[in-house]
Structure formats: structure tokens, C-alpha cells
Amino acid sequence: MSERRPRQAAPVTVLLTPDGRITGWSEGAARLFGRGAGDAVGAPLTDLLDGLLGGTDAARPLMAALKRAAEGRPWCGVLPLPEGAGTGNGLAVACEPMTVEGGGAAVALTVSPPWAGGLELLSEAGRRIGSTLELHPTAREIVDVAVPRFADAGAIYVLERLLADDDRPAAETTAAGAGGGEAAGPAVVRRLAVAFAEDDPRGWSREFPVNEVIVYPPSTPYARCLATGRMVEFGGDTVQKTLAHRTGRLIEGLLDHVSLLAVPLVARGRALGFAVFSRKRGRLPFATADAALAAELAARAATCIDNACQYRREHRTATVLKSSLVPAAIAAPPGLQIAHRYLPARSGVGGDWYDAVPLSGGRIAVVIGDSVGHGVTAAAAMGQLRVAAHTLASCEFGPAEVLERLDAIAQDLHAAQFATCLCLVCDPATGRCEVACAGHPPPLLALPDGTVRHFAAPRGLPLGVSDRAHPPEYEQVTETIPAGATLALYTDGLVESRRRNVDEGIARLASALAASRSGTPEETADGVLALLSDQRGRDDIALLLIRPA
Numbered sequence: 001m002s003e004r005r006p007r008q009a010a011p012v013t014v015l016l017t018p019d020g021r022i023t024g025w026s027e028g029a030a031r032l033f034g035r036g037a038g039d040a041v042g043a044p045l046t047d048l049l050d051g052l053l054g055g056t057d058a059a060r061p062l063m064a065a066l067k068r069a070a071e072g073r074p075w076c077g078v079l080p081l082p083e084g085a086g087t088g089n090g091l092a093v094a095c096e097p098m099t100v101e102g103g104g105a106a107v108a109l110t111v112s113p114p115w116a117g118g119l120e121l122l123s124e125a126g127r128r129i130g131s132t133l134e135l136h137p138t139a140r141e142i143v144d145v146a147v148p149r150f151a152d153a154g155a156i157y158v159l160e161r162l163l164a165d166d167d168r169p170a171a172e173t174t175a176a177g178a179g180g181g182e183a184a185g186p187a188v189v190r191r192l193a194v195a196f197a198e199d200d201p202r203g204w205s206r207e208f209p210v211n212e213v214i215v216y217p218p219s220t221p222y223a224r225c226l227a228t229g230r231m232v233e234f235g236g237d238t239v240q241k242t243l244a245h246r247t248g249r250l251i252e253g254l255l256d257h258v259s260l261l262a263v264p265l266v267a268r269g270r271a272l273g274f275a276v277f278s279r280k281r282g283r284l285p286f287a288t289a290d291a292a293l294a295a296e297l298a299a300r301a302a303t304c305i306d307n308a309c310q311y312r313r314e315h316r317t318a319t320v321l322k323s324s325l326v327p328a329a330i331a332a333p334p335g336l337q338i339a340h341r342y343l344p345a346r347s348g349v350g351g352d353w354y355d356a357v358p359l360s361g362g363r364i365a366v367v368i369g370d371s372v373g374h375g376v377t378a379a380a381a382m383g384q385l386r387v388a389a390h391t392l393a394s395c396e397f398g399p400a401e402v403l404e405r406l407d408a409i410a411q412d413l414h415a416a417q418f419a420t421c422l423c424l425v426c427d428p429a430t431g432r433c434e435v436a437c438a439g440h441p442p443p444l445l446a447l448p449d450g451t452v453r454h455f456a457a458p459r460g461l462p463l464g465v466s467d468r469a470h471p472p473e474y475e476q477v478t479e480t481i482p483a484g485a486t487l488a489l490y491t492d493g494l495v496e497s498r499r500r501n502v503d504e505g506i507a508r509l510a511s512a513l514a515a516s517r518s519g520t521p522e523e524t525a526d527g528v529l530a531l532l533s534d535q536r537g538r539d540d541i542a543l544l545l546i547r548p549a
Contacts (some may be wrong), residue, residue: 004374012029012109012355013108013109013111013323014026014029014045014108015098015106015107015108016045016066016106016108016109017046017105017224018066018067018105018106018107018412020045020046020063021042022042022043023106024041025037025040029111029222033328037047038519045062045063046067058280061282061283062095064307065093066095068110069096069097069107071097072097073097074095074096074097075094075148075197076149077093077397092110093109093110094106096108102144115311118149119187121150121293122293122297122300124145125142125297125301128141129141129142129301129304133307134311135305135309135312135526136192136193136210138139138301138304138308138541139158139192139193139305140192140193142156142297142301143155143193143194143195143276144195146195146277147195147196147197147199150277150290150293151197151261152278152280152283153194153197153198153204153278154194154195154275154277155191155195155208155275155276156191156305157189157190157191157214157222157276158192158265158272158305159187159189160190161351162189162273163190163309163312163411164273167532168378169322171288178327179207182476186217186218186223187215187222187223188215188216189214189216189273189274190212191208191212191213191214191215192288193210194208196297221234221260221262221274222274225262225263226264226273226274228264229264229266229271231261231291232261233259233260233262233291234260235258235259239249249300256280256281258279258280258281259278260278260279260285260286261286261291261294262274262277263294263297265301265302265305266298266302267302267306268306272305272306275298275301275351284537287363295385296456298341303464326340326342326352326354327340327354327355329352330356331356334362334428335548336364336426336428336546336547336548337521337545337547338521338545338546338547339524340354340525340542341542342540343493343529343542345373345493351370351371351372351381351540352367352491352541352542353368353370353382353383353386353542354542355368355389355393356374357394357396359393359425362427362429363425363427363428364423364425364426365387365399365423365425366423366424366425366426366489366544367422367423367424368440368490369385369386369389369420369422369491370419370420370440370492370542372418372419381413381419385410385413385419388405388406389402389421392405392406398425398434398476399434399435399474399476400473400474400475400476402436403423403437403460403474404473404474406421406438406463407438407464407466408468410464413464418439418465419438419463419464420440420441420462420463421440421462422440422443422457422489422490423446424443428548428549431480431481431482431483431548433455433478433479433487434476435456435458435476435477436457436460436474436475436476437457437458437459437474438460438463439459439462440504441490442454442457443457443488443489444487444488444509444510444513445486446487446510446513447482447485448482448483448485452510452513456477456479458475458476458477460472460474460475471483482548483547483548484547484548486513486521486524486545486547487545487546488509488513488543489544490509490544491539491540491541491542491543492539493539493540493541494509494532494541494542494543495508509532511531512532513528513542521546528543529543
């Protein structure tokens with residue numbers, strides 16, 4: 001057989017019965033095996049593989065794969081070629097189940113050069129890995145691409161320190177290959193994903209669970225991989241030493257994995273963790289070309305994992321900031337009911353916030369605000385303004401003076417371009433309110449008779465936009481909440497969208513308040529959000545309802 005035959009550039013397709021008898025024969029198969037379709041169809045595949053693979057022992061893994069494929073389980077692998085066949089990597093083979101007319105089972109066998117399979121693997125990795133910024137799904141995408149096409153098992157491990165949001169410099173978080181030194185200590189990592197090309201992957205998942213934290217001693221190939229930033233190839237004897245204290249059928253099966261690669265996951269000069277790939281007996285051990293492919297796959301995977309880690313840290317930061325923007329609960333004074341809701345934008349935390357501050361004489365100060373923009377920057381700015389507003393209100397400054405002092409503070413907040421704010425002080429005994437407004441949407445008053453009108457709130461400049469040399473003077477007015485009426489304070493996320501302007505949105509809010517007025521403030525708040533559900537997602541939404549008891 002010619003040495004050039006295994007170097008076929010085009011894939012070869014053969015259709016087979018479950019027991020390995022040929023039913024279909026492509027032109028590529030005729031060139032590879034040196035037989036025409038007339039001689040091949042009806043013959044057992046083993047007769048053709050004997051000469052190409054050097055005996056039936058080499059073909060045995062393929063015959064087992066055909067049986068599994070006929071049962072609906074596809075298989076990919078590399079079959080060894082005898083010395084002198086012209087390549088040291090073997091023949092890449094894929095077995096895919098298929099159905100034929102009449103409901104019978106068949107198998108499509110695709111043979112291609114190993115280097116073509118590597119390009120296809122990297123192409124698939126580019127399409128599938130990184131479809132989400134969630135860490136665990138990203139890790140799962142990596143092992144799903146690699147197993148079983150590239151390896152019989154794969155796992156992704158990430159440094160526990162990174163998942164704990166600890167960014168302090170540490171030996172194990174710096175890749176030596178990027179200029180760092182070797183780590184002397186153990187590697188503490190978390191398993192994020194694992195995959196086995198086995199009949200019952202659930203058993204393996206129970207034995208090697210996701211989210212398990214493992215400490216690998218410095219002498220292990222895993223710790224050396226992290227310390228040096230270089231790939232480490234090792235054999236099944238190392239696995240046996242590592243798992244010497246564990247027994248069971250699955251562990252014994254794992255010892256059949258005799259060729260393993262520990263590949264560092266390095267992004268931006270920092271080791272994030274490592275990937276482990278293994279191959280069982282009966283499949284070619286990892287060769288030089290496989291190591292290069294694993295390195296390329298790991299490099300792409302590391303970038304996606306790094307993005308996911310950054311997103312995770314930012315999401316946690318946003319969550320912490322979010323909790324500081326709005327109180328978990330509001331204690332309403334006797335004679336007053338207050339319902340409050342906060343819905344963050346789907347794109348992340350924004351700048352909406354509110355607060356309620358108890359005052360002397362049973363009164364209460366209510367403040368609601370909104371910083372321009374979204375994300376951590378806007379949230380951080382409003383977090384500072386909320387603390388300042390709480391302090392100013394607790395000192396019992398009037399609403400106008402609270403806004404004037406907040407404006408001076410906002411001038412020094414470089415993170416905030418500007419912010420809107422409304423401050424109200426209410427006396428539950430009389431329903432009397434003192435109100436001042438800094439560019440915030442006007443409150444709405446829903447009356448018991450079903451009508452809704454604007455609540456008096458003078459318009460003033462937003463916080464932080466005036467000249468420091470000419471600070472604004474905010475007007476303060478007095479208004480009353482009648483018995484049985486409900487006052488609604490809100491941010492523009494509830495009334496403004498790309499499909500309608502603010503005035504149309506306020507009219508819709510008024511209709512929603514009228515339709516939901518018969519319930520308690522809590523029920524009314526839920527009803528309003530349900531009726532205006534199309535507003536949710538683009539921007540933050542804050543809503544407060546105040547009703548005399």
C-alpha cells in the first residue's frame with residue numbers, strides 16, 4: 001500500500017452495518033484502500049483494515065466504536081498506523097450513527113488525516129467556546145469540544161484564589177512562562193467541568209464532582225504545570241499514585257488512561273488554572289502534534305475563562321454596590337404605609353437609588369435619585385450620594401437645603417456626569433409634605449376616586465451640572481397627600497423607553513396606578529410593574545408608593 005494513501009487530504013466516507021460489513025463506498029475510500037466499490041461493498045471492514053493498520057489488534061478499538069455508534073453513541077479517535085506509513089499521528093476516524101430506510105441501523109465512518117481533524121477541532125472551538133460569560137458553562141464548552149474527539153477525558157481547573165476574588169499577588173497565580181518564578185507551594189484549584197467518553201458519564205461525574213476544591217502538592221504534574229507555565233506530559237503511573245487512596249470500579253477504569261497532558265491556562269501573563277486531557281489504552285498516546293493542538297486549544301480557552309472571571313468579579317462588585325443603593329427594608333412611621341421596588345437593568349447595575357430616614361415628631365424623609373449612565377461607575381457615584389443624602393436628611397435639613405448640599409457634593413464626584421434627585425419630608429399625622437426636586441421625574445398622586453394627577457414638585461437643575469461659582473437654589477413647596485390617596489415616586493426607567501417618550505410613559509404609569517389603586521401599597525406596586533412589564537430590562541427601575549394609613 002502506498003505511503004501516500006494515509007495522507008489523503010479529503011475525508012473518506014464508508015457506510016457500514018453495525019457488525020462492520022460495508023454497504024457504501026466513496027471515491028475517497030477507493031483511493032485510500034486501493035479497492036473499487038464493486039470489491040468493497042459486502043466485505044467486512046476488518047479485511048481492509050488488516051493491511052492498513054497492521055493487524056486486527058489495531059482495528060479492535062474501531063470495531064468496538066462501531067458497535068457503540070450503532071447504539072446511538074458517536075465516537076471519534078485516532079487509529080495507529082504501522083511504522084513507515086508516512087505519519088506518526090495515525091488515522092483520524094469518526095463513527096456517527098444513522099438510520100436507513102425501513103428503520104434499520106447503520107454507521108457512517110469518516111476517515112481524515114489527523115492534521116485536518118486538528119483544524120476542524122480548533123474551528124469548532126472558535127465557534128462553541130465563549131458563547132457565554134458565565135464561568136461554569138464556558139468550562140463545560142471546552143471539555144465538550146475536546147471529548148471524545150481529541151481525548152477520552154478532559155477537565156478544567158481554575159485557581160480557587162481567583163474565584164474567591166482575591167487579587168493579591170501570589171506565586172501560583174503568575175505563569176513562569178510569562179516572566180514569573182516557580183511556585184514552591186501546592187496548587188489549590190476548583191474543578192469547573194469534567195467529561196468522560198464513557199457509557200455512563202454520570203458515574204464519573206459523581207466520582208469527580210464539579211466545584212470540588214483540590215489541593216495538589218508541588219511534586220504533582222498539575223502544580224508543576226502551574227508553576228512553570230509549561231505543558232506537562234505524564235503517564236498512568238502518576239495517576240495511580242495520585243489516586244492510591246481511592247478504590248472502586250470507576251477508579252480502576254481511570255487507571256486505564258495512560259497518556260495525560262496538563263496544559264496551563266494562561267491569559268494576560270497570569271496562570272488561571274490548567275486543563276487535563278487523557279487518552280486510554282488502545283488509542284495513540286499524545287504526540288508532538290497533539291501537544292501543539294492542546295496548547296492552541298488551551299490558549300483560546302484561557303482567554304474565554306479570563307473574560308468569564310472578569311465578568312464574575314464585576315458582577316459581584318455590582319451586586320455589592322446594588323445592595324448599598326437601596327435599603328433591604330423601610331420602616332414606615334405610624335400612620336404611613338410605604339411599598340418599594342427596585343429592578344436592575346439586565347445589562348448590570350445602574351444608578352437608581354432611594355432611601356427613607358426617620359425624623360423627629362414621627363415624620364419621615366424620603367429621597368429618590370438616578371445617576372446618568374449605567375454600570376459600576378454610576379452605581380458608585382450614587383452610593384456616595386445616597387450616604388450623603390441620608391446624613392443630611394437625618395440632620396433635619398429641609399428638602400431644598402438637602403439638594404443644595406448634595407449638589408455641592410456631586411461637583412466633586414468625577415464619576416457622575418449628573419444626577420436627578422427628589423427629596424420629600426412627610427408628616428403622617430396631617431399628610432403634609434415638603435418637596436424639592438433636582439431634575440427628577442414628577443411624582444404622581446392617585447386619588448381614591450380613580451383620578452391621577454401630578455403632585456406639586458418644582459423643577460430644578462440636576463445635581464452636579466451647575467457652575468460651582470453659581471450654585472443653584474432649589475425651590476421647596478408644600479403639598480398634602482389626602483386620606484386614601486397613594487403618592488408614587490419613581491425613576492425614569494419606569495416611564496421612558498425607545499418606543500415612547502417620557503410624557504407617554506408617565507401617562508401609562510398614571511393608568512396603571514388607577515387600575516391598581518384598590519389593593520394595598522404592596523399589591524399596587526406589583527400591579528404597576530406587571531402592567532408596565534415591557535419597560536423592564538433596558539434601564540434600572542425604582543418605585544416607591546406612599547399612602548396614609
